[in-house]
Amino acid sequence: MSIASEHSLCPRYHRAVELVGKRWTGAVVRTLMGGPRRFNELLTSIPGISDRLLTERLRELETEKVVRREVKPEAPVRVVYELTDRGRDLGPALDEIARWAERWIDAPPAH
Amino acid sequence: MSIASEHSLCPRYHRAVELVGKRWTGAVVRTLMGGPRRFNELLTSIPGISDRLLTERLRELETEKVVRREVKPEAPVRVVYELTDRGRDLGPALDEIARWAERWIDAPPAH
Numbered sequence: 371m372s373i374a375s376e377h378s379l380c381p382r383y384h385r386a387v388e389l390v391g392k393r394w395t396g397a398v399v400r401t402l403m404g405g406p407r408r409f410n411e412l413l414t415s416i417p418g419i420s421d422r423l424l425t426e427r428l429r430e431l432e433t434e435k436v437v438r439r440e441v442k443p444e445a446p447v448r449v450v451y452e453l454t455d456r457g458r459d460l461g462p463a464l465d466e467i468a469r470w471a472e473r474w475i476d477a478p479p480a481h
Numbered sequence: 482m483s484i485a486s487e488h489s490l491c492p493r494y495h496r497a498v499e500l501v502g503k504r505w506t507g508a509v510v511r512t513l514m515g516g517p518r519r520f521n522e523l524l525t526s527i528p529g530i531s532d533r534l535l536t537e538r539l540r541e542l543e544t545e546k547v548v549r550r551e552v553k554p555e556a557p558v559r560v561v562y563e564l565t566d567r568g569r570d571l572g573p574a575l576d577e578i579a580r581w582a583e584r585w586i587d588a589p590p591a592h
Binding site for chain 1: 503571
């Protein structure tokens, strides 16, 4: 990569890093890689996240066009969250971070 | 990946994401991929970072054993920062984030 393109990438890279690097963002996106999920399904499949934090992260991810909120016209109405193309394309980056964590960060003590 | 291993990875993944996702961390590590650098070389090759923030990030990266501070026994003494094996192995993750940013985040307006 040339120095010029590296520098023009800089602000975009910062935005990407701040998006990916936010606590729980990776967990939410990784869970949605498995397909659309309802709010409560996300809440139970991400151990440790709170109702308030999940709401906050989903709103940010919707603003960034990484996640889409879909209202299914059924009775009763069903609301699901799903990844956009932009969101799905985060897969390789999140996988590489997970691979690095698995290799270099010590496992927490068993309990 | 099984659900069990995904959950045991969770705290490690959070630590990795918080490390990688910190503003400027990626820029510092990416610059050091080119080889050892002195403090002032880092400062000039990362546009926008301040003296204070660079010092802070380098200390964090040393604590995380991603960066090593080396004092070269020359006259005058030369201090350089270089990546450890653990740091060098962050390359693929940072490259994937950069690739995503390049593809999905709009370029900032030219100035």
